[in-house]
Amino acid sequence: MKFIKNHLMFILPLMAILLGIEFYLVFDRTTDSYEKGLKEGYTMLVVTKKPVTLQKLKQLNPHIATLEAIKREQIVSEVAQGVSKQSKKEILAALPYFYNVGLDSYLGTSALEKIKKDLEKDSNIKRVETFGSSYSSAYRLFAFIKFLLKVFIGFMGIVSLFLIIKQMEIWKYAHRERMQVMEIFGAPLMLRAGVLFKVAIFDAFIATLLTSAVFLYVKFVWAAQSGIDLMMQKQDDLFKMTDMAILLGVALLLVIVAVYTVVFSSKGVQE
């Protein structure tokens, strides 16, 4: 019983870290296209007196990546329903040119303002509409949630790491006498701390397997029955075999750091 408790006290915080990491990986993957959509779905509206080319706009500001003309005829037919053909022609002639302009990357409000100014310097351009606030609020909210998630996972990681080191100290106390005797007979550190390393590495494997099991369950059992569209579409992204390697790597790194911390923190043996 004590044996199991000793291991759980080590495996649980380790799992907390691994679950956090895996959760972040999954979150990142499943929301990747959403984030991209937020980034790329943005366009600004440019109104010009005469037709304009992408090259021309790029010269004005290098962030401009795409240019798509809005069909003027369509605008006219919407605006001028029930108006005579002749009038329509006149309206069409008087109507400026409208373009949707896409950017090469996500930009903040001030950068958008700069683009607007750059474009408006050109005498051919009548008007630029950036829709800055609604665009950035959606993206900012998303970025904020992602940031919170990172902070939370990071915080949990630190707390867990302390728990791991604490538990390691308990082990060290339990193994102290043997380590002292071995030291007096000239055993190198690796041999003295061998048991600690063995137990810690064993637990790292167990924690990795348990964490993987949780996510495999979510992937193959829970996601399918969840009825959540995003989960069902992205089922593949919920857990990848390469994640297991990442988790194992992290777990091993953590336990090895923990063992070293504990073993080196002890000063010379005193009787």
Add this chain to the structure above:
Amino acid sequence: MSNVISAKNLTLAYDNGRKEIIKNASFNIKKGDFVFITGPSGSGKSTLLKSLYGQLKPKEGNLVVGGRDLANISSRQLQELRTHMGIIFQDYKLINEWTVAKNVVLPLMIAGYSLDVQETQAHRLLKHVKLSEHADKYPLELSGGEQQRVGVARALAKNPVVILADEPTGNLDDYSSNVIWDLMENACQQLETTVLVVTHKIPTIFSLPYRHFIIESKGVYEVH
């Protein structure tokens, strides 16, 4: 230059040098010497041994063991030096979660010998200390005398250059004490092992020539 141990104006102290136990001690111990160290309790016998296996750094003076200056030894060098020492404690210091056989071959394990070698050596050593039938037991299943014989077997396992023993027969029965003195005499005589033994009483049955140091009032004196 056949000194295995050489101390010159050696001062040993605890509590960051504030509590001096031994002051200005000088002595030389040659290869193959058998030395008894006696003195009142609390006089610093264990302290002197501790300094010899590098557990306590000299406060002042020189202390050279096996060619190493213990005042300026790196932990790696100390580790290496200790593999040539056989240390025996009054409280045995066996590893209680290991079998007797595994305890005995600890020095061989540290030296990286194969399990095969360790096993045959365990047999040989336990036969020496007359504990052959206890190989697979755990230390706490043995009597005090038997445990100390395990401790002695462990100290002899790798034919050390020097044996440091702190009251090895302190409160043991006569049989175990005799076995232990025999083993130490043999090691000294046949392998020219240097032996330092702290004891409250020099055994009457002892047959080898020996030296006798007394520790008293912080000094180390040789009795002639």
